[in-house]
Amino acid sequence: MALGLLKANRLLISFSVISILISTLLITTLLMYSLNAEREMERSFREMFGEADIMVSYPPGHSGVLTREMAERIVSLPGVEASAHVLSRFLHIGESNVPVWTIGTTANDLTRSTYKFNSYLVPSTIILNEELARFLKVAVGDEVVVEGKGFRTAEIIEDPQGLTSIAIIHYDDMASFVGEGEYASGLMLKLARGVEALSIAQKIRDMDGHLRIDLVEQNELVQSNMRTLQIYIIVLSFLVLVVTSLLVLSNLEILLYKLRNQISILRSIGAATAQIGRIVLIQSVAINLTGTVLGMTASVLAREGLFRVAGRVFRMPADAGHASDFLTAFITAAACFLFFQLFMIIPAWRSTRILPLQIAEENERLDFRRGKGRRLIGWGAALTGGGLYLFGYIEGKDYLLFPGMVLLLIGSLSLMPRAVEWVLRGSMRAGGRQFGRLTYLTLLHMLPQVRRNAFAIVSIALTLAIAVFGTTLLATLEENNLRFLKERYAKPIILHNRLGPKSDIDPHRLRETLLGFESIREVEMEGILLQNYILFKDEAIRIYPRAVYASSVEGLKDDELVISEKLAYRHNLKAGDAITVGRRDPEGLGIHPVGVYRIAKVSEKLGPEDVLMTWSNTLNTFPAVNNLYIDPADEEQALADLESLRSQYPELQISTLRDAREQARAGFIQRWGIFVVVLSAIIGCSMAGVLNGLMNQFLSKRKEYAVLRTVGLTPAGILVSILVQTGLYVGLGIIFGGMLGMFIFLLVLALDPTPVAFDFATVGLVAVGMLIVAVATLAVAGRHITSGHILREMAMDGK
Numbered sequence: 001m002a003l004g005l006l007k008a009n010r011l012l013i014s015f016s017v018i019s020i021l022i023s024t025l026l027i028t029t030l031l032m033y034s035l036n037a038e039r040e041m042e043r044s045f046r047e048m049f050g051e052a053d054i055m056v057s058y059p060p061g062h063s064g065v066l067t068r069e070m071a072e073r074i075v076s077l078p079g080v081e082a083s084a085h086v087l088s089r090f091l092h093i094g095e096s097n098v099p100v101w102t103i104g105t106t107a108n109d110l111t112r113s114t115y116k117f118n119s120y121l122v123p124s125t126i127i128l129n130e131e132l133a134r135f136l137k138v139a140v141g142d143e144v145v146v147e148g149k150g151f152r153t154a155e156i157i158e159d160p161q162g163l164t165s166i167a168i169i170h171y172d173d174m175a176s177f178v179g180e181g182e183y184a185s186g187l188m189l190k191l192a193r194g195v196e197a198l199s200i201a202q203k204i205r206d207m208d209g210h211l212r213i214d215l216v217e218q219n220e221l222v223q224s225n226m227r228t229l230q231i232y233i234i235v236l237s238f239l240v241l242v243v244t245s246l247l248v249l250s251n252l253e254i255l256l257y258k259l260r261n262q263i264s265i266l267r268s269i270g271a272a273t274a275q276i277g278r279i280v281l282i283q284s285v286a287i288n289l290t291g292t293v294l295g296m297t298a299s300v301l302a303r304e305g306l307f308r309v310a311g312r313v314f315r316m317p318a319d320a321g322h323a324s325d326f327l328t329a330f331i332t333a334a335a336c337f338l339f340f341q342l343f344m345i346i347p348a349w350r351s352t353r354i355l356p357l358q359i360a361e362e363n364e365r366l367d368f369r370r371g372k373g374r375r376l377i378g379w380g381a382a383l384t385g386g387g388l389y390l391f392g393y394i395e396g397k398d399y400l401l402f403p404g405m406v407l408l409l410i411g412s413l414s415l416m417p418r419a420v421e422w423v424l425r426g427s428m429r430a431g432g433r434q435f436g437r438l439t440y441l442t443l444l445h446m447l448p449q450v451r452r453n454a455f456a457i458v459s460i461a462l463t464l465a466i467a468v469f470g471t472t473l474l475a476t477l478e479e480n481n482l483r484f485l486k487e488r489y490a491k492p493i494i495l496h497n498r499l500g501p502k503s504d505i506d507p508h509r510l511r512e513t514l515l516g517f518e519s520i521r522e523v524e525m526e527g528i529l530l531q532n533y534i535l536f537k538d539e540a541i542r543i544y545p546r547a548v549y550a551s552s553v554e555g556l557k558d559d560e561l562v563i564s565e566k567l568a569y570r571h572n573l574k575a576g577d578a579i580t581v582g583r584r585d586p587e588g589l590g591i592h593p594v595g596v597y598r599i600a601k602v603s604e605k606l607g608p609e610d611v612l613m614t615w616s617n618t619l620n621t622f623p624a625v626n627n628l629y630i631d632p633a634d635e636e637q638a639l640a641d642l643e644s645l646r647s648q649y650p651e652l653q654i655s656t657l658r659d660a661r662e663q664a665r666a667g668f669i670q671r672w673g674i675f676v677v678v679l680s681a682i683i684g685c686s687m688a689g690v691l692n693g694l695m696n697q698f699l700s701k702r703k704e705y706a707v708l709r710t711v712g713l714t715p716a717g718i719l720v721s722i723l724v725q726t727g728l729y730v731g732l733g734i735i736f737g738g739m740l741g742m743f744i745f746l747l748v749l750a751l752d753p754t755p756v757a758f759d760f761a762t763v764g765l766v767a768v769g770m771l772i773v774a775v776a777t778l779a780v781a782g783r784h785i786t787s788g789h790i791l792r793e794m795a796m797d798g799k
Helices: 003-007 009-048 068-075 109-115 130-136 171-175 196-207 220-258 260-268 273-301 303-314 324-351 356-364 373-396 398-431 437-452 454-490 508-514 565-570 636-644 659-698 702-710 715-751 758-787 790-794
Strands: 054-057 080-093 098-105 125-129 143-147 149-157 168-171 186-191 213-214 491-495 520-527 532-535 540-549 559-565 579-583 591-603 610-613 625-632 650-657
Touching: 009 220, 009 659, 068 080, 068 186, 068 196, 068 454, 080 109, 080 143, 080 171, 098 109, 098 171, 109 186, 125 130, 125 143, 130 273, 143 168, 149 579, 168 171, 168 650, 171 508, 186 196, 213 491, 220 273, 220 303, 220 324, 220 659, 273 324, 356 508, 398 454, 398 532, 398 565, 398 715, 454 659, 454 715, 454 758, 491 540, 491 636, 508 520, 508 636, 532 591, 540 579, 559 565, 565 591, 625 636, 636 650, 650 659, 659 715, 702 715, 715 758
Parallel strands: 098 168, 125 149, 540 610, 559 591
Antiparallel strands: 054 186, 054 213, 080 098, 080 186, 125 168, 143 149, 491 625, 491 650, 520 540, 520 625, 532 540, 532 579, 559 610, 579 591
């Protein structure tokens, strides 16, 4: 019987099934794609960085060395599956004696995977990267001189990403170039499956607190994109579930209203309320199960094609061949089913508590009587959420901010239908009958429908709130990213010295060489970021001084500094003050003063702990150049000139503002692609449910419209009434949604104030598109309603 009643309302049920199908398909596909992309990135990461999980060494400049005894203690720790030891030094290679970072090691799986070589390394052989081989003009089999000793080139490997050129020789050869007692410069450890890297790292640190321990799993290259992708997918999937659940719930409420006659007959022949509730529950389970099963099936069968599309949109490849995809799809679909069913229990529970005629009465009421409890819940949630947010914001308790925002959102959505009623009643009181009989009757007809269409109004508002919040957030992130790039790239081209403090390049000579190119107008230099302390009576304030050769320090003396505005404000410093600067002892024995310096000026452009100084300042203990900022007269020619200069200085790396912008744009497109896909699904589900609900509402009034036609109201007037109601419903939802979206965004923005960028074009397009689709669809349905014969329409009762 439950399924038979469903067949009589195929259109209504179809919209619910399609909404659930689309939501399940989208969520399942995105989650499978996210997991597979993570696996693919992990595989690519291992190909790039090797199989090592932990790298152990002493930091640069530390006097300690890894002895054989220390290395054996480390590799004998429980959980260490494999290890490799390496020696590393700058050795002079080739006829020009260019300093090259050289690795001494043996050939095993860890070293091969880390340094990407395949040959069997033996004494008196050397492996070079492509760039170094080109610079030295050698090929496989040629001899290369290293510190006066000849080596045969065994292999030429690809250039390492983000590193300077390297050479690899056998461990025994390298041992002759290092001091006595040094067994290794670094250790590579591969851990057994399931062993936590942090616990091993802590045990190693307990052996010697000066050791530098790098956990390869924590590399940002692996985590950053996937973290962003997964957060987006989880948050937006939840929003899809909420919007779809509200629409399905709205459709079931309409179904109950349309089945009021059948329910009355069932009750009159002795059906118990529990049996009626069971019928409604079976109907909801059938709708939910059909939608989720079809969505899961479509996601699994079409995953290869969907993954290809997702890979192009999100710019992350993913392999669709994992057997775990089926389990992931099943678990995700089951979770979607349970989430939807929680909402669907509401009409089943209501059907057991009210009589059939009460359903009609509830839907025809012009007010919200007996809604005091809901109103109190709405106001209570909104006020509690606002209070939690304010308290967390003022007191700095971040853990209160998110629940406060969620409660505030729930309260706002709960009160939204009542706000729509207030707007309609206010319009009727303000305008009265002066807007015309038709407009007054239209508003009067809308009042009882506000309750029936509460979920539809909330769905429209929530959809637009998502559009406003998402587009504004993405536009703001893009603008801030571009603003950061402009600050980072003081000039269009940056030359980065990959050797850092180890470099022996003469900065001033290099600058003069660069200015010798006609394609280059100006060159500014930036030194190594150092660490010092401003010493007060009772505390030492950490600062990061950096030597620069630029207009920002023009006229600055060697005993003067430029500090940040935040640092000056925080510690009550001003231009002209003298400060004592100290440096931490290399052996960790404390902080010792190194001199007194005068604050020349305070800059608002510097970070909180940044300090600028001249190149010849005594604090500049590592007078090596880190970055050179180049202002080109002709960028393309300047890049060609710089490329030719790299044969002399292979450690210099070229980057441009143009390339950085393109990379930033690619990242923005990835996030924008995710948002557009999810927003499109939300809009599709939302509009399908809203239009279905409005059409059923107007179809249920066919008899009333026929009566109005008999007393002189024209079909055109009725059509105008239908379109005005549609426009008001959707328009009010759009207005409230826009306000809600901006309110949520401002709450988030208060946590980290930053210039805001609004994407008015996209939000306006979404709003206008929703309004046009709704009006156009209901215009067709309204014409059908008003064109029928009056006697036939009089016989229609909610059909």
